[in-house]
Amino acid sequence: MKRKLTELFAQTLMGLSLLVVIGSLALILGTVIWKGLPALNLAMLTQVPKGGYYLGKEGGILNAIVGSLYLAGGATLLAVVVSLPIALFLQLYANRSRWVQFARLSLDLLFGVPSIVYGAFGFTIMLFLGMRASLLGGILTLTLLELPIMVRGMDESIAMVPQALKESAYALGSTRLETSLKVIVRQTAPGLMTAILLAFGRGIGDAASVLFTAGYTDRLPTSLMDPVASLPLAVFFQLGTPFPAVQQRAYASALVLTVIVLLTSLISRGLTKRLEKHIVR
Amino acid sequence: MNTKIAIQNLNAYYGKEQALKGIEAQIPAGGITVIVGPSGCGKSTLLRCLNRLLEETNGVRVTGQVLLDGEDIYARKADVTEVRTRVGLLAPKPFPLPMSIYDNVSYGRRIHGLEKLERRNGRSLDRKVEQYLRAAGLWDEVKDRLHDPASGLSTGQQQRLCLARALAVEPEVLLCDEPTSALDPISAQRIEEQLKLLSAETTVVIVSHSLRQARRLADHIIFLWMGNLVESGPSAQMFSAPRDERTRAYLYGDIG
Numbered sequence: 001m002k003r004k005l006t007e008l009f010a011q012t013l014m015g016l017s018l019l020v021v022i023g024s025l026a027l028i029l030g031t032v033i034w035k036g037l038p039a040l041n042l043a044m045l046t047q048v049p050k051g052g053y054y055l056g057k058e059g060g061i062l063n064a065i066v067g068s069l070y071l072a073g074g075a076t077l078l079a080v081v082v083s084l085p086i087a088l089f090l091q092l093y094a095n096r097s098r099w100v101q102f103a104r105l106s107l108d109l110l111f112g113v114p115s116i117v118y119g120a121f122g123f124t125i126m127l128f129l130g131m132r133a134s135l136l137g138g139i140l141t142l143t144l145l146e147l148p149i150m151v152r153g154m155d156e157s158i159a160m161v162p163q164a165l166k167e168s169a170y171a172l173g174s175t176r177l178e179t180s181l182k183v184i185v186r187q188t189a190p191g192l193m194t195a196i197l198l199a200f201g202r203g204i205g206d207a208a209s210v211l212f213t214a215g216y217t218d219r220l221p222t223s224l225m226d227p228v229a230s231l232p233l234a235v236f237f238q239l240g241t242p243f244p245a246v247q248q249r250a251y252a253s254a255l256v257l258t259v260i261v262l263l264t265s266l267i268s269r270g271l272t273k274r275l276e277k278h279i280v281r
Numbered sequence: 282m283n284t285k286i287a288i289q290n291l292n293a294y295y296g297k298e299q300a301l302k303g304i305e306a307q308i309p310a311g312g313i314t315v316i317v318g319p320s321g322c323g324k325s326t327l328l329r330c331l332n333r334l335l336e337e338t339n340g341v342r343v344t345g346q347v348l349l350d351g352e353d354i355y356a357r358k359a360d361v362t363e364v365r366t367r368v369g370l371l372a373p374k375p376f377p378l379p380m381s382i383y384d385n386v387s388y389g390r391r392i393h394g395l396e397k398l399e400r401r402n403g404r405s406l407d408r409k410v411e412q413y414l415r416a417a418g419l420w421d422e423v424k425d426r427l428h429d430p431a432s433g434l435s436t437g438q439q440q441r442l443c444l445a446r447a448l449a450v451e452p453e454v455l456l457c458d459e460p461t462s463a464l465d466p467i468s469a470q471r472i473e474e475q476l477k478l479l480s481a482e483t484t485v486v487i488v489s490h491s492l493r494q495a496r497r498l499a500d501h502i503i504f505l506w507m508g509n510l511v512e513s514g515p516s517a518q519m520f521s522a523p524r525d526e527r528t529r530a531y532l533y534g535d536i537g
């Protein structure tokens with residue numbers, strides 16, 4: 001009897017926690033949709049702001065949409081190029097050494113560093129180099145921001161590869177590099193994809209790190225050296241105005257940002273499904 | 282007797298624990314050599330020393346020599362990938378590579394660049410894949426779904442795929458660690474038949490914990506006991522007139 005009660009209690013508790021999580025998600029989405037949808041129209045998506053991003057009630061946020069996609073897309077691409085070799089190295093070449101343990105610890109610490117610190121750091125370096133706020137500066141800073149989560153995500157998923165699978169490849173005379181690129185990457189493709197996606201999500205949603213490094217502008221960027229707008233900052237600036245009409249546009253921007261994140265995760269889910277069929281367990 | 286592999290004073294350690302103690306043995310070229318002994322005596326350890334796969338395990342140390350055609354595979358100038366190409370391995374549990382059936386078989390040939398050779402000779406990779414799938418006795422079951430994921434095969438089929446994959450690299454020696462332990466009797470019998478056929482051209486070394494299997498397959502026997510080599514010799518002699526007390530006890534079922 002007592003065991004049954006305990007079981008019931010535990011189940012109720014778990015159910016409630018789940019409800020809280022799902023409830024808050026619904027609440028967030030609901031708020032964004034309810035407040036943002038009325039202000040969302042074709043002009044919002046296809047035009048740059050008229051009358052300034054801070055006070056303007058006309059035009060759209062195309063500058064921020066394009067800017068955010070460039071910033072997060074570029075940073076994610078760069079981060080993949082750097083992260084995958086790091087993660088493979090951590091796992092396949094030097095798994096147990098002290099240095100590797102230290103590298104993991106550092107990455108975990110870096111993940112905990114607030115994004116404004118990345119922004120400040122990027123800004124300092126840019127000042128030192130005589131660079132102005134620009135797409136390039138933003139991309140590089142966001143890359144730094146995305147690296148820890150991406151490397152650790154990839155690292156964890158490569159750690160799940162069974163030793164016997166690696167040995168199968170070694171036993172056929174594969175080098176470590178061949179094993180990494182032809183076997184491990186295929187086996188862990190869904191995990192790698194998740195890591196990339198998490199990093200992309202972190203990058204596209206971050207305001208603090210691009211504030212000083214990418215700047216903000218009403219124009220679309222034409223070169224890597226131009227300053228560039230971003231959706232989180234569009235939300236931030238428009239929400240800060242005293243005019244309700246502009247504030248509504250902030251919610252519309254938030255809605256667009258949310259939809260972009262949801263779309264990317266849906267698309268990559270689909271891709272992962274196709275990658276999954278070869279995985280051996 | 283032509284010696285393919287000569288093992289000289291081979292020691293293997295897992296951390297501080299010594300799993301192989303000064304093994305001295307010879308594996309003749311061609312035919313089937315079976316390593317027998319009670320569980321935990323070091324059979325798998327010995328086998329994995331022969332293609333240097335043991336060193337992929339953390340904390341392992343190996344000393345001594347393993348001469349393959351007279352050359353020490355543990356010598357400083359020995360190339361570990363070349364050793365593993367010449368000495369193939371069939372593991373106890375099948376682990377297909379995360380790719381299609383076709384790609385599993387062609388994988389080894391592609392990484393070793395054997396493919397280009399074939400093109401020059403006017404032979405195609407397809408033919409090779411078919412040849413080795415046939416050699417492993419799997420062709421008829423998979424010929425219509427070569428490009429499906431290998432993970433979709435049954436365990437017995439996967440084990441034969443792993444055999445085909447190992448053969449496709451054209452190893453001089455094939456090591457098999459309890460190759461039939463995960464299989465049903467019919468799949469096991471198939472694997473045994475293929476190994477028997479194969480031993481005409483290739484040196485086959487099998488770890489087995491089944492004396493019956495050893496009797497069926499072995500031309501030559503190596504008997505291990507707690508990390509020591511007790512005796513080795515032609516199978517007929519070992520089964521009819523074992524020299525060592527422990528061998529006799531093991532054969533007649535008193536231990537192990």
Ligand SMILES: Nc1ncnc2c1ncn2[C@@H]1O[C@H](COP(=O)(O)OP(=O)(O)OP(=O)(O)O)[C@@H](O)[C@H]1O
Nearest residue numbers: 295298300319320321322323324325326327338490
């Ligand atoms: N990864 C490992 N770490 C530590 N000790 C190990 C490891 N693998 C094997 N050993 C030890 O080495 C000894 C020999 O093991 P091995 O796997 O070679 O035995 P085996 O003869 O193949 O046994 P079985 O017939 O059960 O497969 C055993 O005492 C075992 O405990």
Ligand SMILES: [Mg+2]
Nearest residue numbers: 324325326458
């Ligand atoms: Mg074993």
